[in-house]
Amino acid sequence: MGKKYAIGVDYGTQSGRAVLVDLADGTEVADHVTEYPHQVMDEQLPDSSVKLDLDWALQHPADYIEVLKRSVPAVIRQSGVDPADVIGLGIDFTACTMLPIDEAGEPLCFSPELKDNPHSWVKLWKHHAAQDEANLINQIAEERGEAFLSRYGGKISSEWMIAKAWQILNEAPDIYERADMFLEAADWVIYKLTGSISRNSCTAGYKGNWHKQDGYPSRDFFKALDPRLEDITTTKLRGDVVPLGTKAGELTEEMAGWIGLKPGTAIAVGIIDAHAAVLGVGVVTPGKMVMAMGTSLCHLVLSDEEKQVEGMCGVVEDGIIPGYMGYEAGQSAVGDIFQWYVEEAVPAYVKEAADKEGSGVYEWLEQRAAAYKPGETGLLALDWWNGNRSVLVDADLTGLLIGCTLLTKPEEIYRALLEATAFGTRKVIDAFQENGVAVDELYACGGLAQRNRLLMQIYADVTNREIKIADSKQTPALGAAMFGAVAAGAEKGGYDSIVDAAKKMARVRKETFKPIPEHTAVYEKLYEEYSKLHDYFGRGGNDVMKHLKAIKEDARA
Ligand SMILES: Nc1ncnc2c1ncn2[C@@H]1O[C@H](COP(=O)(O)OP(=O)(O)O)[C@@H](O)[C@H]1O
Ligand SMILES: O=C(CO)[C@@H](O)[C@@H](O)COP(=O)(O)O
Known part of the structure; x- marks a missing residue:
């Protein structure tokens, strides 16, 4: 044949x-x-x-x-x-x-x-x-x-x-x-x-x-x-x-x-x-979380057992591979947040500078954002520009950026947005781990894993896990x-x-992204702050996001 x-x-x-x-x-x-x-x-x-x-x-x-x-x-x-x-x-x-x-x-x-x-x-x-x-x-x-x-x-x-x-x-x-x-x-x-x-x-x-x-x-x-x-x-x-x-x-x-x-x-x-991406990276056994990273981010992991995990999208028998429980969780916007920023919020001078250097706006922002150390921007964001899929399962939540000053630069905000999505993923991993679904290794695929090295390093640092990248584009x-x-x-x-x-x-791919201990230590502190904001705005401590949405709907009506 x-x-x-x-x-x-x-x-x-x-x-x-x-x-x-x-x-x-x-x-x-x-x-x-x-x-x-x-x-x-x-x-x-x-x-x-x-x-x-x-x-x-x-x-x-x-x-x-x-x-x-x-x-x-x-x-x-x-x-x-x-x-x-x-x-x-x-x-x-x-x-x-x-x-x-x-x-x-x-x-x-x-x-x-x-x-x-x-x-x-x-x-x-x-x-x-x-x-x-x-x-x-x-x-x-x-x-x-x-x-x-x-x-x-x-x-x-x-x-x-x-x-x-x-x-x-x-x-x-x-x-x-x-x-x-x-x-x-x-x-x-x-x-x-x-x-x-x-x-x-x-x-x-x-x-x-x-x-x-x-x-x-x-x-x-x-x-x-x-x-x-x-x-x-x-x-x-x-x-x-x-x-x-x-x-x-x-x-x-x-x-x-x-x-x-x-x-x-x-x-x-x-x-x-x-x-489908789980198969595409060759994951066929438990303990390995696949992150399909594009417009949104889906987290997939196999396990032998059925467990209850707060805010996961679901556990389905044979849902990914016959013989295993397939778990899914997710973030309703990741690339979409970066796209919003690039298209709606970046000042004109960034686009001009990127054009002059012959690079794209994403690449220009990534290059500059990479020059900052974790914590150096003084910014923190909640990654809810399109609601929260896991673990809060609430489409009425919205985005938040805190820590801006008159000196805040576009690339700093960009970095804070990248970090916010990594913290969102960390929440998902913690929820799985705490409920008995092991997440020992991370695999990443999709447009973002291919295109944004800074993002992948931040994910490795925030999750304190090595990340393997799919060879396939x-x-x-x-x-x-x-x-x-x-x-x-x-x-x-x-x-x-x-x-x-x-x-x-x-x-x-042969090359992986490994956590850098000094980064991980700072991100632990930032994650603690992220978690406070996450629970305060996401678990009823302050429903300002929902009130704003209701007022907006009234105004539009
Ligand atoms: N260099 C980049 N850095 C960060 N995000 C990017 C970059 N290039 C494209 N994106 C985002 O990636 C998303 C598209 O991801 P992709 O995996 O190609 O598509 P899809 O989600 O449709 O499968 C868009 O939201 C876009 O904003
Ligand atoms: O919800 C799921 C999978 O359950 C996805 O289809 C959805 O997030 C869209 O994925 P993309 O970000 O377009 O790759």
Whole structure:
């Protein structure tokens, strides 16, 4: 058998990318990125005057197909590989990124009479406008002593399926009624590729409150939320939940024509982006936390046991790798905070200076921020520009910067923002450790791990742990390609298990980031201060952030 390949397609927040991978050793032969033509829609619907409310974040489903149509043929072209030798394709996706579809599987937003209703569009993972619903879900689940709550760190997030579906029902009952199903975008793209609908166990488990043994929460629970939701799991959320590592189906003739692969190519069941990254860095055993660092940061760790951990996103049996409990926690903004700073808050002279030096603004700020010692800026920030995912699970919290003086420089603020996100990660690690889930080693992947050395050193210093960096530049896509190889199977030149694939195809770089003891000592002190602010503003000591938000909403209304 000659060389065989698989393609992994990673659907991130801002773009989608395809990577063509050699199955023998995981070499990434070609990659191609497609920016989403409609980007994240958080202010206005496309081709419409309809404005979006605060905390909304939507996407355009046509952009997902555009990624396949542009990036898959591009990697075939670049590599010169014969499409017949591409034996499998897998995708990973942000989650919960969900959409309502009709009986024909078409997104409701494609329908001319529904397109001006924001609820007919894809709700992106960072759509946070279902916080009221999430609060009620948590209150009612707690009152009823629902066992599932502890598997989600004690709180269900506004980012997830039930809160989002309920928001649709509350604010657009006609859209709820018209929807034949609510699907994760990952499952919708797989449906477009294969012609058949199934739900992947990863998003269903982490974002849909589905459990391998117990299924979804009971009808009684949904009825207690709202009698109109009683049958949601057998209507809008119906459909088989299929395990990770299985084949979803085969590429249809029509799609094969569009994307330039052979009809019948094996298509894997989809997986969440961050979870695919665990395979992409080759982590297949407990005690190793993988940090998928991009727009947001997801923390993933395997364990033999099921433990309760405050504010984790969830623990799901077989949720990442068969045979292990997969834990997830996260920060809803990391790269997004840096981007906000660079685009909205950096003075013009920084951009001019960066331009003059021929460097990017991020690089310019990083270089200058690196000249400071830990603690030297006198600044401290709370990294809640997009709420707090773990451990507080509260989308209504906002950012904070303290310690500014008339001498504070932009690069100092930048450094404080980098540090704040590292402290946020330290909170997550502490929560796991204190509850019996070991975090002995750290692995980092994603855009930030590749691009920002200062950030990685700060993370090593703040967590007092060595960090290994993924060798792959497109780690989730590599993980997704591994699933494509498993969907094809060893007989066709792929693999029979995801662990076999990860052992052969994943690598970390030789160079690691090691904690520097003098830095660690200072960061211990700063972390103590961070923890005080964290608890004061995040645990009810002072609800000023929520009051400000309420006043803002009133003012806008
Ligand atoms: N040099 C850099 N330093 C810090 N952040 C960066 C840098 N370059 C890009 N970013 C941030 O990285 C994020 C994108 O991360 P990436 O992993 O590429 O995408 P995604 O989250 O869509 O998968 C953006 O939020 C951007 O602000
Ligand atoms: O929530 C999850 C994973 O559970 C992510 O999909 C979400 O944070 C978005 O990830 P990116 O930051 O775009 O890589």
